[in-house]
Amino acid sequence: MSPSQVASSRLAQSRGSARGVWGGRRSLLFLVCLLALLAERAGAFQAVVELGPGQRRCVGEQLSRHVLVVGEFHIIYPVAATSQGGNMLVVAEDPVNHAPIFKQQGKDHVRTAFTTALTGTHTFCVSNTGRLKLTVDLRMVWGPEARDYSQIAKAEHLDEVMVQLLRLQDRLKLYHANVLYMREKESKMREASDSTASRLMTFCIVNMVLLVLAALASAYYFKRFFRSKKII
Structure with a gap:
């Protein structure tokens, strides 16, 4: 293998290791951001x-x-x-x-x-x-x-990393429960809105039918009245 090929191989390896380190840092940064977001919602x-x-x-x-x-x-x-x-x-x-x-x-x-x-x-x-x-x-x-995580750590012999993971798990559970509740509440509100819209539509249709029937009845009554008076 020529010196140029060796140099190219080493450069590719260094780039691959740098990408791996950067990927690990990005994952760590994402985890830190997630923890910060959940901490704000604590x-x-x-x-x-x-x-x-x-x-x-x-x-x-x-x-x-x-x-x-x-x-x-x-x-x-x-x-x-x-x-x-x-x-x-x-x-x-x-x-x-x-x-x-x-x-x-x-x-x-x-x-x-x-x-x-x-x-x-x-x-x-x-x-x-x-x-x-x-x-x-x-x-x-x-x-x-x-929750008192210090007491949990002592009772279950957990290190700091496991305690933080347990805290993160509890926060994710709470966040998931809140999301499910919001979805359920949104579904109920949508059902109530659809029911109200359906009732309003039915009410409008009934009113229109009654108005048409009243107009037809009035026209029929006045027509008979005018014929009886020999006006038409």
């Missing part, structure tokens, strides 16, 4: 609300079935929250009957955790049943963000 909400006497504030979140939800409600004002803790009422309601999934009163720091049984907008409400103004810090997480 389920978490935090806010500070002020409640006057008798006021109630609610937060609704669209959740699918079998989703872990963890909520924390903490009175940050007044500082002597122990004496005012009994004035905070925390209620979590289901999306269908608005029945209370969780309800607690009498504490300045309330923490709840449950798994959703229905798909829909779950409502979380905090009320001030006292006569003094309250400032409440509320924080809610759901889905993968509500």
Whole structure:
């Protein structure tokens, strides 16, 4: 083999290895972008609300079935929250009957955790049943963000890579469940729209038929009337 052929062969090998490295980097970049996208869609909400006497504030979140939800409600004002803790009422309601999934009163720091049984907008409400103004810090997480992966890693002896893959798998499951719910909701809305359009079309056809019949009846009546009067 001539020196030029050897050089060409080495150049082709280096290009092939460079393509392989670039392909691996592209796959890694795609995975990082996917993780970032899913992280943006991660389920978490935090806010500070002020409640006057008798006021109630609610937060609704669209959740699918079998989703872990963890909520924390903490009175940050007044500082002597122990004496005012009994004035905070925390209620979590289901999306269908608005029945209370969780309800607690009498504490300045309330923490709840449950798994959703229905798909829909779950409502979380905090009320001030006292006569003094309250400032409440509320924080809610759901889905993968509500799971303690450090405890899972210790229990199942998982390394960091496996934990991240497990987190990614849970986020993909949650995303897939949300997509299925949106498709189901879109299908129901389409069926309702088609049913409404069909009823409207039937109503228009019936009105047109009635108008034609009324016109024919009027023409027949007036024709007989004019003939009886010998006008025509």
